[in-house]
Amino acid sequence: MSGNGKKRPPLVAERRYPANGAGKKKKPTARKAAAPARRKAAPKRQKPKSTLGWILLPFRWAVRILWAFSWRVGLVTALIIAGFSFYFAAQLPPMDELIDGRTRGSVTMTDYTGEVFAWRGDQFGGMVQAETVSPHLHNAVVATEDKRFYRHFGLSPRGIASAVRINLREGRGPLSGHGGSTITQQTAKLLCLGVPFDPAKWDTEAAYEADCRRSSLWRKAREAVFAMGMEIAYTKQEILSIYLNRSYLGAGSRGFEAAAQRYFGVSAAEVNPAQAAMLAGLLTAPSTNAPTRDLQRAQNRASTVLGLMQDQGYLTAQQAQAARATPATLSESARQQSGGFFADWVMESGPEFFTRNTTEDVTIRTTLDQDIQAAAEQALIRVFEEEVREGSEAQAAIVVMSADGAVRAMVGGRNISATGAFNRATQALRQTGSAFKPFIFATALDLGMSPYAMIDDAPTCWKRPGSPDWCPENYDRTFKGPVSMVQALAESRNIPAILVSEDVGRELVRNVANGFGLDGDLAAGPALALGVSESTLLDMTGAYAGILNGGSAVTPYGLTDLRIQGDDAPLMDATNSGIRERIIREEAARQLTWMMTKVVEEGTGRRARIDGWEIAGKSGTTQGSRDAWFIGFTGDYVTGVWMGYDDNRQLSGVTGGGLPATIWRETMVEVLRDKSPTPLPMTIPQPPETTGVLTNPGGEVLDTEVMNLLDNILNSPSN
Template sequence: MAYDFNQARWFRALRNALLGFDSWIDSAFFTLSTDTAGLWRNFSSFMERFHVRGASRVAVELACEGLTLGVFGGLILVVLAQPAFRLTASGDWLKKTDLAVTFQDRFGKEVGRRGILHDDAVTLDQYPDYVVQAVLSTEDRRFYDHWGVDPIGLGRALTVNARSSGVVQGGSTLTQQLAKNLFLSNERTLTRKINEAFLAFWLESHLSKKQILQLYLDRAYMGGGTFGIQAASQFYFGRSVKDVSLAQAAMLAGLFKAPTKFAPHVNLPAARARALDVLNNMVVAGYLRENQIADAQRNPASPVDRSAEASTPDWYLDWAFNEIKALSESGKLGPDRVFTVRTALDSSLQKKAETTIDEMLRESGPAFHAKQGATIVLEPLGAVRALVGGRDYGVSQFNRATDAQRQPGSSFKPYVYLTALMSGKFTPQTTVVDAPICLGNWCPKNYKGSYAGSMPMWNALAHSLNTVAVRLSIAIGDGDAKKGRARIIATARRLGLTAPLPDTQSLPLGADEVSPMDQATGYAAFANGGKRIKPYAALEIANSRGELIYTHDRDGEQPQQVIDPRNINDLVFMMTQVVEQGTGRRAILDGVKVAGKTGTTNEYKDAWFCGYTGNFVGIVWYGNDDDQPMEKMTGGTLPAATWHDIMQFAHSGVDLKPLPGSTLIAEQGPVVQLTNNAGAQTLKVREQLSKKSSEALGSIENLMKATAEKHGALDLLRPSRYAAADPAETFARRRGAIVDLR
């Protein structure tokens, strides 16, 4: 008989308990909904008191939207402000420029100064009133009324510029200009302007107006290699700023806008015209009356004759000063703050580099639509002999040689070819194929759109074939293009390149950005046999007591062997063919063996020639600051011609050194022809020897002949021993750089 649960007392009790619990839940939810509805009615009734209609409602809605946008805008501003505020994270941000450095060239001649000692500076209280008034009336009339950024002044400048269809007035406040001088570069980018604005607010909150004005007057570049109005007053007028006249004060105040353009020792009429503008500004601003400036208008200031000092290596000194600051901050210079530095600068070569860049841009720039250029010349072990960061330092102090990041184009390909040589799969004579290739949807093409088929690898580099560089990147990675590119990046890093170099399909063609200094660092390793170097300016540093506290040979970073010299020898041979038979023919030097590579980017935005000899490495770049394309300028045109002119001068009167893997084989540059068996082709090799080197080589040659005659092996020295079907192969055999000559 089955058990009857319904008759069981415990079952009935459980059922009743569950039914009661269910009823409680239903009742609770009903009560909650009723109470909630009542609360909502009460809340709605309360809020009705604030109900607005018509114009009042529009104002309320706008206020609500403004609050919402303000919250999100505030969050965005906090994010944007982070890079600027990181620049101020160091507590000694002001002391970083608190150095006094006198620079000498490599021969010990003083070439300029950088830095400042505050206890030597003239305090603001000692300035004549009209000096400060001249500066404020011209640079920032509302200086005492804004908090770093002046919306009113900015709006006025935009209006004036719009009416004039050009830049007539600047909208930056004096505080913004100080922020740029202390923390930022002169690069014209949106990021820099954003950082500048935030830093201006930061300065206003941490310093008084008096301190900001003092710092600005002490730090601003004033032309002639001078920084600060006190140094400028001494340079231009031979007196302290405490003693300048109203006319002289107006001329000094006019320098802040464009110090080179209005420098009186460079262009006195322009300086005087600018001084008249400053005097009129002082009247408009209410500082002076018309009759008070009349004498200064009739008797304009005349500067001290500085014609012999009109040019200073400012870009070089800026870069060298950063090096000294880094050494000081690392503790290598001790507690001293005053230094005399003998640099590797060659003043004559620096002048030649500056004038060559300027002349090339003046004569050919308009046709090519090119407005800027930069160049670096250094020794293979890193000593920088010359550095030009742009066309006009007074117009823009941004150092394009060290700070500009631009696409290198095909001048990046030597890193690809070197990685291929290092893989052990390739020699300069290895046959490669120039044919169409695609990686996914990306199909690179050669410069002229044609394909040449099979050829030796050195010939592909000489003619800068894009498809071959991409194929090599795949082969380097054992069929995996991504792995191959990673190995190319690793090679560039090993050579000292510091640019980010993100992994992109077009990396082998030079689509990633590098600086000219990066290229100089990498190419120096080609010129010195595979040693990674760090470019440097300081040879010796003495403290204020004349004690030698630093020498680069003893205390500096020394070159490190990072690439097998045999791979470098092969690459150097290939790069000599770029100059002798390929895209870099305009760089050929009289009597000097040259290796190098041209570089041209998409839409002709950048053009490079990067080359080297046994003595020097030279990098030349042309382009535009606003990234506008040029008119079909390739690396083999203006850059190669510029490189030739600078480097021909650099090699005058020096004992020539051989490139890695080669020897100097003739005195004063005669042409030696290495002829193949058929006599149809020749390879011309030009080299130049000093008299001492030529005599030494002659002694070695006589010894070799005597030994050969003694052992009956004279035929080993005859040209026919080295003859081959390919002139480049003939040259390779004679120089002993290639073992496998397939």
């Protein structure tokens, strides 16, 4: 009992002592035996008692160390990334300053009526905003490029992981091919991670953009940090607006407004689901998928985009099916694709600082007539399809201009939709053959010689030291004796042309040809008369325009008005700028025009005749039939046609009076359709009562250089 007077409950002996030791107290050692039970409360602190525990112990310690290290490194890395993100965010300018990032301007070309037909440079149709574009366009871009755009903070781990998995599955490196980039990351690329274009570092904007698109682990890391900085600095709508304005969408279009105008002739705010899907589909491969290049390919890609829009709830099944049933098509101006060669020529011939290297958005009104352009293109295609053997690599070029040199149409080759291609109308220097002969007779007429003057078409030789005499022939290998100058031109006879050139003086003939715009190196000897010198089709057509306008030289031109977009006053006004100084008397030009009508009516150009129209012209075929020409004019237009091979091979059975004259006629039949015949400005001279016969004055001795030239044209075809 205790000393407090209370009765304690009885102790149960069986619980305190062993059954056989009732009444006995347990030895003190029994309390010590209970101590190990307290130590068992922390078994993890004991050393492993099994083999598996000993094996796992190092791994447990490694995991603990790695975790302790990783979370600390991760924290530091996150702080660094956050710091750089906020740094980039602080450096970014207001959104409006990033909308138009072009380093060069654009050129929009209109025909003579003011209708747009071509674009060059980087077109920017004006600023659009994510809130103001067509909802279909907004949804198509998000569905195609980044369906989680409004749910991530600049990066999409799921998108990156998916892209890496696809790249590895397709046998590429993890960063090659699919990038898993968000719209924010793509916008960061478009901004070149904030690095501006520096002409001292990059020669061209293309090199700058290629450098911006380089893919490396370090660049990907910078891109990710920059993208997060953009998410800090701008709202989602602002980021999407930058993307919509800076994306390249093919055919020189920068931004969705320019592309909508370029392809469909509507604003980006007005595009329907089919058009929106096609525009969004261009983002992956703008040049390849451009509808101006391959409309069917663009429509197929748009169908895929429509499927994505339906899957993500932006379109119902019925709306998607309706858009597929009526796919987007090009506007009429985009569909025409007219004047590619002409537009290239205007860009090359115009002032460099307002065409090729413009930093402004420029509008150029040109001399192009799209109806005439279409007639020329269709004529060339039709003749090659119907009269040239399949698989032929022969080429042709056409130029149509007014008498003042205003170029109305230009076809530089059989690929009429090409841009930036070799232009055979302006860049190919080819021997002119007998197409040069009108300038010989122009010189003679200007000196007062009558078109009826008689010339002896007889075997004629020139002596050359140390070699046999040179005795040229006519194309038909016959000689007709005394013929008039009119007949000599109509039948393109070689001997009379040489005799007239020698009689009036080669230097004077050369001066007249130069005056009319044939500025190349003209032959120094009698070979001058047979057209062994080279010229372009554009220059030859311009020289014939000088005959039509009464003897004044012209400079072929295509630009009539140039102005900065938005300005009312033109910076350049080149209207009627083609007429230059007079070269021959007007009377001489009018007589020559009459002589050239005989070429078409009775001579080598009969294929060019058009019922009811007065036509003057001249054919030309060079040595070995390597070049074939026909250049002719009505009262309103001068049209030149050249045909040949780019590698200077021989044409098979083609002369200037053949296929080139046919192409000329096919072109002009369409040009003159529904027009009233315009008389040619010509004078029919009165035949003189008597006339002498021009002959070789005595067999001039030719030096070696001259004879080498003559050897090249010996027996040359002349029709």
